[in-house]
Amino acid sequence: MTRRKDRQVARRDAEEELYAPVAEAVARYLGARSEKELAGDWNSLGLRVDLPADATDGTVFELGNELLAILQAGTAELQPPFTWTLGIYRADELLRVLAPGDKPHRRCPACGYEQRWTERCYACEHPFRGAGAAPAGE
Numbered sequence: 001m002t003r004r005k006d007r008q009v010a011r012r013d014a015e016e017e018l019y020a021p022v023a024e025a026v027a028r029y030l031g032a033r034s035e036k037e038l039a040g041d042w043n044s045l046g047l048r049v050d051l052p053a054d055a056t057d058g059t060v061f062e063l064g065n066e067l068l069a070i071l072q073a074g075t076a077e078l079q080p081p082f083t084w085t086l087g088i089y090r091a092d093e094l095l096r097v098l099a100p101g102d103k104p105h106r107r108c109p110a111c112g113y114e115q116r117w118t119e120r121c122y123a124c125e126h127p128f129r130g131a132g133a134a135p136a137g138e
């Protein structure tokens with residue numbers, strides 16, 4: 001086997017290992033589907049999650065944070081020779097894009113607004129305390 005073939009096999013294995021827990025998590029959501037998109041180029045893996053039209057904003061928020069944690073853990077463990085992005089769609093509308101360096105979205109403990117990682121709530125300016133990775137609780 002050539003070294004190029006070895007690299008192709010290793011690449012495919014890393015893709016499968018990184019993707020498997022994503023597919024597993026998505027499968028727990030009713031009507032949700034996930035897929036690996038056709039490779040755009042050698043260095044990037046495109047993932048796509050489709051949620052049904054009746055999925056709530058809360059589902060998008062929770063699933064997004066869950067998949068981000070899964071993919072970041074997988075990336076740290078596998079050290080794959082490629083980067084990745086994951087798009088979360090609801091009824092074909094792109095709602096969130098995840099990439100390796102992202103931080104989880106947060107839910108404001110004061111008003112409940114769900115938003116990108118930030119120092120203060122966009123909606124009510126409540127300050128988020130601490131630098132913890134976990135989104136604010138209920």
Ligand SMILES: [Zn+2]
Nearest residue numbers: 108111121124
């Ligand atoms: Zn708020």
